[in-house]
Structures are given as C-alpha cells and as structure tokens.
Amino acid sequence: MKICDTPLTMLTEENWIHADKQLLAKMLQEFIYEEIFVPDVLSEENGIRTYKWEDKKGTVYHFQAKTRLFDSVSVLPDSIRILKNDDKDIPIALSLLLSIQEEGKMSGSTTGHLVREYLHTLLADTHIQEKSKTAEKLVYLDYAELEGEMTGHPWITYNKGRIGFGYDDYVQFAPEQKKQVNLSWIAIHKNIGTFHSVEELSHDQVIDQELGEEARQQFTKRLQAMNVQPEHYYFMPIHLWQWNQSIVPMFAAEIAKQELIPLGEGGDEYLPQQSIRTFVNMSNKEKYHVKLPMSILNTLVYRGLPGERTVIAPEVTTFMKNILENDSFLKDECRLGLLGEVATMNVDQPTFQAVKGAPYQYLELLGVVWRESIYNELKDEEQAITLASLLHVDHEGTPFVSKLIEKSGLTVEEWVNKLAKAILPPLLHYLYQYGTVFSPHGQNTVLVLKDYMPERTIMKDFVDDVNVSDQPFPELKGLSDRMKQVLRSEEPEGLTQFILTGLFICHFRYLSDILEEKEGFSERTFWGIMRGEILSYQQRFPHLQERYQLFDLLRPTFTKLTLNRNRMFDYGYEDDDDRPHASEFGVVTNALHAGVAEKTGKVEAK
Known part of the structure; x- marks a missing residue:
C-alpha cells in the first residue's frame, strides 16, 4: 500500500479532539479510583464534586465528577479545564500522563512506551467514531458482528495499544475494522507438536470438520510433493500476522528440517472477536471458534497461548462440564452453557524452552484452541x-x-x-x-x-x-x-x-x-x-x-485491584517469565455490603 492509499479519512481534527477529551475523562476517573493521583475537592452539590489538581509544573486540572459507589467517580468530559498547560501540541490525555510522571513514580521508559499505547488507542478511537452504528441497529446484530462494534476494555485506559501491529495490520486485523479473513494452515511434524482433545475427539475428526475434504486433499498432496509422509504431520491453522512476525523468524530451523511446512489458506471466512486472536467462522457458524496466538502486547499482556494451559484445556473442559452435567441446579434451573475448548495443539520453541527465566511471550508462540461454537448452544x-x-x-x-x-x-x-x-x-x-x-x-x-x-x-x-x-x-x-x-x-x-x-x-x-x-x-x-x-x-x-x-x-471492604497502576508503577514493560497480574493497592468499599445497597424486597438470609 502506497502512502497516499493509506485510509486516513477518519483522522479529522474534530474526531481527534473528541477522542482525546473522552480518553482524558476516562483517565481522570480511573486514576482517581486507583489513587494514582488525589485531587482536591473544591465543592460538592447534589452528588457532583468539583475537583482541582495541580501538577509539579503548575498545570492545573479543573473538572467535575459524579460520585459513585465502589469509591468511584464518573467524570463529566465537558467540565474539564486545563490551565497553564504549556504543551499546546501534546494531546490533553497525554499531558495528564506527563503530569503523573512529574510526581516521580513513573520511569521515562515506562512513560514513553505508555505514550505509544495511548496514541494507538486514540487512533483506534477515531476509527470507531467514524464507523459506529446506532444502538437501534445494534440490537439486531449477530453475536459475532456485535463484538466488532465494541470500544475496548472499560477500565484499562490504554485499551487498544496493540504493540506489534503496524497501521496496515490494524486496518486489516483489528476487530473494529469488521473485516473477514481466511486463516492460514501449516503442517506440524508429530515430533515437535502435540494434539490434545476431549476423550471422544481425534485430530482427524477436527480437521475433517474444519478444513473439509477438498482442502485436506490439497494440503496432503502438497506434503507428498515435498517428499514427506503426510501421516507424520498434524494440520493446524495459524494467523498470517503471527506467521510473518514470529514463526518464520523463530522457527526457521524447524522449517529448514521440514518439521514445519506452510500449506496455504483455508476456504472459510472468519471474523475476529474482541480479543483479536479469537475467530468465529462466518462461512459455517456451526464450526469451531478458533483461538490463535498473536504476539502483540495489549491490555497488560502479550496475546499468545500459554503452552502448559493450552495442553490441559480439554481436560479443564471435561472437569467443568462434568460439574455441569451432574448438577441439576446448574443444568436444569440455571441452564448454564459452557463453550468447551475441546481440542488444542501446542508447539514449543525448543531454545526458548531451554532458557531459564525466558520472557513468557516466547513460550506462547505457536498453538491453537478449538472452542465449541456459540451458535450450537x-x-x-x-x-x-x-x-x-x-x-x-x-x-x-x-x-x-x-x-x-x-x-x-x-x-x-x-x-x-x-x-x-x-x-x-x-x-x-x-x-x-x-x-x-x-x-x-x-x-x-x-x-x-x-x-x-x-x-x-x-x-x-x-x-x-x-x-x-x-x-x-x-x-x-x-x-x-x-x-x-x-x-x-x-x-x-x-x-x-x-x-x-x-x-x-x-x-x-x-x-x-x-x-x-x-x-x-x-x-x-x-x-x-x-x-x-x-x-x-x-x-x-x-x-x-x-x-x-x-x-x-x-x-464491608475488600482489597482493591488496580490495572492502570500495574502498568504505570509496578510492572511497567518488564519482560518476565510470567504474565503480570493485577496490582493490589488499598481497599475499596463494597456496594454489596448491608447498609450500602437499598433494600429491594428480597428476604435477608438468616
């Protein structure tokens, strides 16, 4: 794609200013909840507080917010005023981030990486504004299509950072772009890959359903033409982005030894869901939903597939479904549905496996989870x-x-x-x-x-x-x-x-x-x-x-978990051997405690 062909029509000054103000309002309210900063309360009337906060450079933030339960506030975007802001060319949401850095708790490295995630988020928000449907139309949308209308995590402020995606990747693969894709397929030698499933399911059954006879024969002939034995291989889907970014560079030895062989594209069209790495088959909705690793950093973690959890997913499915099937309350009264992860594959990168304390992202590179379709439920x-x-x-x-x-x-x-x-x-x-x-x-x-x-x-x-x-x-x-x-x-x-x-x-x-x-x-x-x-x-x-x-x-209270604070102060952009978990900071007042929630006619438990 040449630069003048880049789709930029949504990048208007009006859209940018609106997205910037909305993001700033979200940052203010979530930062107050997580006690990232503590503004002064100037006044309160009818449940609306007027706040003031001044950073160490003298920039003053004035805004109003409605008080909410769980020690939360809801900031009114149109009330926000920033005084003595010398950084006129910096988005106002990022000015707040720089003000937080001035408090001395956030490193330059973390702040710089976080600026990148916020800029990606703002860009995505301008796209969403341009393509959004009315609520009246959304009520008639199919499940898979509705997911593409969502705007991201409600609490994490850098919710569409997607570090690893270029703009062309974003336009092609982000769920809000609502573009159907074909999944690519590779052959994995049974020496390096493992297949796992619930008891009644085999790899052949999965592939027969997911690929179909014609594509399977075509892929088998490709292996035969390469003078390898097809029965020595598993077939598995892979995302094109992951193939280019992670698999070819980091599994080159396996490709050279013909332990990993590209086969081509499947015929079915898939729609990416909110998580980006999960896909619903739109050509045949009764087929499995497919979850694939994509080594992008988004909302705290890399979106790979942890090998050890992928391997036991069918066993966990069996455990959870056995509970359901043998409990009449869950099965007959609640009529709970469980979308089982009925088959999986995992392929470890051997060198990374041998590295003590290797970053977890390199242990989640190649695998697949086949999940039961929502439509069959x-x-x-x-x-x-x-x-x-x-x-x-x-x-x-x-x-x-x-x-x-x-x-x-x-x-x-x-x-x-x-x-x-x-x-x-x-x-x-x-x-x-x-x-x-x-x-x-x-x-x-x-x-x-x-x-x-x-x-x-x-x-x-x-x-x-x-x-x-x-x-x-x-x-x-x-x-x-x-x-x-x-x-x-x-x-x-x-x-x-x-x-x-x-x-x-x-x-x-x-x-x-x-x-x-x-x-x-x-x-x-x-x-x-x-x-x-x-x-x-x-x-x-x-x-x-x-x-x-x-x-x-x-x-009455419980430990407050924090998600923005985790990235900003506690974990940053470290590349540890385990996924980061929510940070703990202070306590939060429980809205479910007696005396907080109003009586509703329900009988109190004795």
Whole structure:
C-alpha cells in the first residue's frame, strides 16, 4: 500500500479532539479510583464534586465528577479545564500522563512506551467514531458482528495499544475494522507438536470438520510433493500476522528440517472477536471458534497461548462440564452453557524452552484452541450478546442496554432483576459448591436474551481463566496432578476477586452508572438487586454456610485491584517469565455490603 492509499479519512481534527477529551475523562476517573493521583475537592452539590489538581509544573486540572459507589467517580468530559498547560501540541490525555510522571513514580521508559499505547488507542478511537452504528441497529446484530462494534476494555485506559501491529495490520486485523479473513494452515511434524482433545475427539475428526475434504486433499498432496509422509504431520491453522512476525523468524530451523511446512489458506471466512486472536467462522457458524496466538502486547499482556494451559484445556473442559452435567441446579434451573475448548495443539520453541527465566511471550508462540461454537448452544428464539455490549453507548449518546430494555417491554428494575438471575446463580454455585471460578468479565461472559430479556448465561475461555480454591474441598479431589500444577490455586479472597473485581468492578460498576445516568435508575437499587440475588442463593443452599463466610462477597471492604497502576508503577514493560497480574493497592468499599445497597424486597438470609 502506497502512502497516499493509506485510509486516513477518519483522522479529522474534530474526531481527534473528541477522542482525546473522552480518553482524558476516562483517565481522570480511573486514576482517581486507583489513587494514582488525589485531587482536591473544591465543592460538592447534589452528588457532583468539583475537583482541582495541580501538577509539579503548575498545570492545573479543573473538572467535575459524579460520585459513585465502589469509591468511584464518573467524570463529566465537558467540565474539564486545563490551565497553564504549556504543551499546546501534546494531546490533553497525554499531558495528564506527563503530569503523573512529574510526581516521580513513573520511569521515562515506562512513560514513553505508555505514550505509544495511548496514541494507538486514540487512533483506534477515531476509527470507531467514524464507523459506529446506532444502538437501534445494534440490537439486531449477530453475536459475532456485535463484538466488532465494541470500544475496548472499560477500565484499562490504554485499551487498544496493540504493540506489534503496524497501521496496515490494524486496518486489516483489528476487530473494529469488521473485516473477514481466511486463516492460514501449516503442517506440524508429530515430533515437535502435540494434539490434545476431549476423550471422544481425534485430530482427524477436527480437521475433517474444519478444513473439509477438498482442502485436506490439497494440503496432503502438497506434503507428498515435498517428499514427506503426510501421516507424520498434524494440520493446524495459524494467523498470517503471527506467521510473518514470529514463526518464520523463530522457527526457521524447524522449517529448514521440514518439521514445519506452510500449506496455504483455508476456504472459510472468519471474523475476529474482541480479543483479536479469537475467530468465529462466518462461512459455517456451526464450526469451531478458533483461538490463535498473536504476539502483540495489549491490555497488560502479550496475546499468545500459554503452552502448559493450552495442553490441559480439554481436560479443564471435561472437569467443568462434568460439574455441569451432574448438577441439576446448574443444568436444569440455571441452564448454564459452557463453550468447551475441546481440542488444542501446542508447539514449543525448543531454545526458548531451554532458557531459564525466558520472557513468557516466547513460550506462547505457536498453538491453537478449538472452542465449541456459540451458535450450537443457542435454543430457538435465543439471541447471544457479549456481556461487554451492555456498556456500549452509541455516538448519539444512547446506551445499547437502554434499547434492549425498551424493546423488552419491561421496566428497568424488572430487566435488571432478570439480569441478576441470569448471571449470578451459576457463578455463585461454581464458587461455593465447587471452589471453582470463571473470570466472568465482559469478554468471557455471553448473555443469552429472549425477546430482548436476559434469559441465561454462557461462559467461555477456560484455557486462561478457570481457577480453583486452595482449600481441601472434597469437590476438588478429582483434579489431576497436572491440573493442580497448571491451574491457579487461590486463597479465599483471591478466588472471590474473580467475581468481586472481574464482574462487579470491571463491568457492573459501569453498567449501574449508565443506568443511573441515562435511565434515572438508582445505582443503590441496582446493587440492592445484586445483593438480594446473592442472599436468595444463600438461602437456597443453607448447607454451604461456612463457605459463604469463607468466600464473603458481602464484606464491608475488600482489597482493591488496580490495572492502570500495574502498568504505570509496578510492572511497567518488564519482560518476565510470567504474565503480570493485577496490582493490589488499598481497599475499596463494597456496594454489596448491608447498609450500602437499598433494600429491594428480597428476604435477608438468616
């Protein structure tokens, strides 16, 4: 692509200024939540505070914000005023970052890399403004297409950094570009690659479904023409970007020895999802969703596939599904859906494996996860949406969730009650009865609607986000030694954090804000409904009382996990042998604690 052919029409001054102001507002409110800076409160009236913060260079930030539960605020973008800002050519969002650096807690190296992630995020935000659909149109979109309309992580401020992508890569592969792609295929010699699956599934069955007979024969003939034995090889898909950026340079020896052979492109069209590395087959929606490693740095981590977790993903799937199939509450009452990771492949780079303390990104280069299709899980008249979509507000200021509520014919309170009933009971049951958690943030949780009303939940992403209790529960005795070694084993508060932070802080904190701001629905009532649903569950299963105290979701405070602070101060851009985890800083007041949330007519547990 020549430079004058570069698609730049969305890069107008108006779009840039709007994206910059919105990002600054997000940074202000999340930095206040994480106590990255502590502004002075000049006044407060009707729940709106006027703030002032002055950096060490004399730049003054004036803004207003509405106070929210969970010690949060919602900044009003149009209220922001910056005084004595000498850096007129610097985006205002990045001026705040430089002001934070002046406080002396962030290195020049970290700040410089972070500037790059923010600039990438701003560029993506200008694209999204130009291509966004109205909430009215979004309610009719297919699940896979809706994911391409999302705007990124609600809490992490540098949420579309995607370090490793060039602009041409961004235009071709970013989910918000909504471009369907063909997956490439390679042959992996069985000496260097491993295949793993649930008991009833073989590699041949997977390939027969995913490739089809014609493509499989074509690839087999290519191997025969190279004078190698096809039966000595596995077939596996790969992303073109990963092939060019990581596989050819770092698996050159394996290519030279014909242990890794490029085969060509498959015929099916795939649509990238929010995570960028997961793809839905749009040519045949009943085929597997495909998760592939892409060694880009985005929202804290490199987006590879950890080898040890990829290997055991089918075993984790079997464990989680056995719980579901043998528990009538989960299966028949909650009607929980699980998208199993039924087959995987892993290929280690041998030299990196031999390096002690090698950066984790080099241990996640080549593999694949075949996940069951969401479309095979849906019943008649059911519609699946990513939970993240409930936080989407269109360019006209209309929330997606408002349109769903309007079309459902329910009141906001009735709709939120159904939402709580659809999501919380299965998550609580896995936690309390089985000492096991998903990470139920907006990207992993699929909300199933019927007539625009919350009906039930489908969970996904077991390879990264299933974790177990460190307590000696009899329900966990069936874990194999390999699973015990690989799955994260968490102490009680750490395990509850996957719900407290993953769902409540990372998602419902924003949803309750939207509903109060746009629908006039009190956030205290919202959290009262969530508290009531937890209490109703606890009354239903009184034999778990000790575990309710152990995994206390209703405590007055809990440890505050921070995501922006992790990058800025704690982990930075280090290249360690393990993925960075959320930092801990201070405590947060729990909106689910008695006396915070309003009574909603639910009976309190005895």
